[in-house]
Amino acid sequence: MKKQDNQKTGKFKIRSFAGLIRQTKPQYWQLLVGLTLGLIATLGQLVVPKFAQLLVNEFSKGLNGTLLAIIIALFILSAVISAISGTFLGAFGEQVVAKLRQILWEKLINLKITYFDNVKVGQMTSRLVNDSDQIKDLLSNFFPNAVTAIFQLVGAFFFMLVMDWRMTLIMFIVVPGVFIMMRPIMRQTMKVGHARQETLADFNGQVDDTLSEIRLVKASNAEQYEVTTGHQSINHLYQIGLKEAIYNSIAGPLMGTTMMALMVGLLAYGAHRVATGTMTMGTLFAFLMYLFQVISPVSILGQFSVRVAKASGATEHIQELLAETEEDFSQPTIPVVANQPLNLEHVDFSYQTGQPILTDINITAKPNTTVAFVGPSGSGKSTILNLIERYYQPTAGAIKIGTQDIHDLNLKSWRQQLGFVSQDSAIMAGTIRHNLTYGLAGDYSDDEIWHVLKLAYADEFVRQMDQQLDTQVGERGVKVSGGQRQRLAIARAFLRNPQILMLDEATASLDSESEAMVQKALNQLMAGRTTLIIAHRLSTIVDANEIYFIDDGQVSGHGTHQELMQSLPKYQEYVKIQFK
Template sequence: MERKQTSKFKMRNFIQLIRSARPRYWQLWLGLGLGLVATFGQLVVPKFAQVLVNNFKRGVDGRLLIAIIVLFIGSAVLNALSGGLLGSFGERVVAQLRRHVWDKLIHLRIPYFDNVKVGQLTSRLVNDSDQIKDLLASSFPNAVTSVFQLVGAFLFMIIMDWKMTVIMLVAVPLVFALMRPLMNRTMKVGRERQQTLADFSGQVDDTLSEIRLVKASNAETYEKESGGTLIHRLYRIGLKEAIYEAIAYPLMGTTMMALIVGILAYGAHRVAVGTMTMGTMFAFLMYLFQVISPVSILGQFSVRLAKASGATEHLQAILQEPEEVFDQTTQPKIENQPLALQHVDFAYGDGQPVLTDVNVVAQPNTTVAFVGPSGSGKTTILNLIERYYQPTAGQITIGNQDINQLDLAAWRRAIGFVSQDSAIVAGTIRHNLTYGLDEEYSDAELWHVLKLAYADGFVREMDQQLDTEVGERGIKVSGGQRQRLAIARAFLRDPELLMLDEATASLDSESEAMIQKALQQLMQGRTTLIIAHRLSTIVDADEIYFIDDGQVSGHGTHQQLLETLPKYREYVKIQFKE
């Protein structure tokens, strides 16, 4: 869930986040050092220019002019090297940070994704990490060199003329004081813009990922208005930001211009009365111009700091979420072992009970079916066995082993899962069949499992066959074809435990007949758990559990339940008309 943002930048949190990216600090310090050396070279130039101007009457000092040119070029080269190092440092940090956050997201528990929009996570991964990089590789080094440049300029100015320096020391903080309220407002707007961008990203992802539902539901008007509301909010925030910046920069420019004119007039007067040389006034003006840029950079730094603070909180909130545990060493022993749910309770985060005191036993190499009204908790049972969620009470065992103590990756490798909406990822048919598997498979092996799933026929008719692209979410294959590819994938995994969640639902009779044949082959010699959609699917099950309102109302064979459980008899009468 999104955490409430605080208004202060927490350096400790920021440093912890950067450390997690394992940065190359030598690039930061070397780049910063080169930047400081370049800044020092720029600070020396006006001092040399002072001597050059004061000696104009005697002619131009060639060596001094060359020294000034060398300092200019040398400072530019050092600045370029500094920028390259800092850019490399920042890009590495953001790459490592994104990899760290991506790895974290991949291993987060399913309940986290139930509560957070995917588009928001995308914004965190892309936009927020960019804010961190901007602060670390650009804003922070620029702020350090700006402080150095300000302090250095004032020191040189004090040495040259303390009276004019005092005027500057009074005027520059006054500029900051005038700008501070405006900068605070800009910081607040920047954080608001960041959050609204994440919300908008979430809205876009949700809408475009289900664009067919949008069109089938004639929901274009609703989505247009909903998206338009967020766009308008972004517009209003952007307008505020633009107005503040439109006021801030001209105000700062006007103030600095007034300062320059005032100092120029004061300096001209002192040159006229002979208390200051022309070279000193020329150098002083050069230092004044060197002060203007750092003042502007330091003013913007507070805005960058606010954005990075929000980004830090967002990324840390993700990194602090609990992950699925993959480091168990106990390997599952499934062959000839019964699977059992013992007094299992489950509730989602809102506390509303979904399952209450559920007891189920699936003997090895048998078929167990779950039937019951929609929303009674059947799919939740399979999700608990898959370990997408944890029971709030009770335990699930395989033999004498609690499945939560088993190596998670090995446990899931032992499970084949085919659902009503079998997931297909963008890529080729070959990629979908071998998705998540470490082994290499020959074309012959892939064609074999496709044949077992009655899917080889339509795959051979495709232009690229195994290398045919299925499109985003498998849009280029039909529902029946998608199901048969999922069954072929299950054949390839050769699981000990098979789970079928209404695998033939919403299919035409021809597709259903093919898939039923494929499933019959797949179920042979395996412990199979079925959520039934057709009566023919469950009548031959070794054990049927009737789930009603999160509880097991009764269990037995089809005939036993017809004779002993009125609810089951009524349910069969209503739901399984064939």
């Protein structure tokens, strides 16, 4: 409820914002130097009207070249100092946003899989790019501008008060009145700005989801559907942007008209004072210059409230992300995997409370044996492999290697012992060499890489490519076929040299020729390793040392192929359906 209230009001929490900035360990001296130079430049602009007052009052005696030169020098010097100030402030903001993005990127990479199950990639991208930009803009542009605007506003009022308290009193009455009048509009603008951030993040997520699966879109003839849903999202974003534009279009002219009316009124009043001899022309001229200097700060402070609202939303989003639980790499115990049995003991698991996926799973995989999992689609077979990979943690029970609970072991070291090949093996944009050595420490010679490619029956097609090991495979490996992608995944597994090999329908989506090649490679890869396999090939199941039949999240029976054919009717029916 508290979060919703904050989203509705767009309330800025200075402590949250300051805490987020402190995490980036910024170069505060850059901010201090930038602000100091900005104040000096503003001070130079504030004294210009005083010299202009003297210059105008001495027109009757002729043009004072010294005063004119001082005014020109002050203008130039203020501009130069302001430019230097902007450079320091820009560097400060860029340093903060760069560090913030590093923190966010590191956080995203180390988050648990459960986070990625629930949040769209486009929303994460929005946090990394758009929200961090909002914070940078506030920190390096609008905050310093607001500080100098306040200084300029106070300074201008001070000089105006010294020159003529009567006209200044009118300013003191009218300017706060303008702020009070603008407050409702600014409040609505802040709410709309916050909503725009939320909607933009959702739209980014939709775009990423659609474009990343563009082949599915086209294969499904879903172009019109995506065009329609995209138009709906864009229209929603347009409606919010239109509201923001309307509020801004009202605020700008309203403030401009009010300030113009104030200027005309003061000019008329000042002209009357000059005519009656109670004010000099130079004072009126200087007063109008200060009035111009007041208009800009008032506008800046009005925009600042809107930027604060956007930064508030961005801060909230980023802090929510930073509060997410990361994977724990701190466990000191290095796993002893070789010649150790892998056991799942009374394992339960559910993604959501009250919706069990696995119930009381008991499995033993002896060293250097092949264990197969078979059963209907959706029965929980792949979930078992995900639990062993430690993408998720059992809600009850334990997974052990020997006598060690795998969740007490160093996560990085544990995963180094695992090799995984799925039916749609992931492949990164980049070269073949990059994909084979991805995530592995140390340098690998070309001879080593060619050796694992040969073991995976992948060396021939790689040699036929123009750049061989340096061939680009394209986004998600679109430049290689399914069979080639699988053999590259097997070569990568050979290079990792895992103690435990997990195969999830590794040949399911291949044509018969590719399947034969991949199966030959898998047979070599499985030799001398503990292998856990989800398979649809009868030959693989028959040759397995132990088969576990998984049905509706439970182990219905286990044994060799012959044992299950004799003792488990469900297995008999499954074999009959799958392999007739």
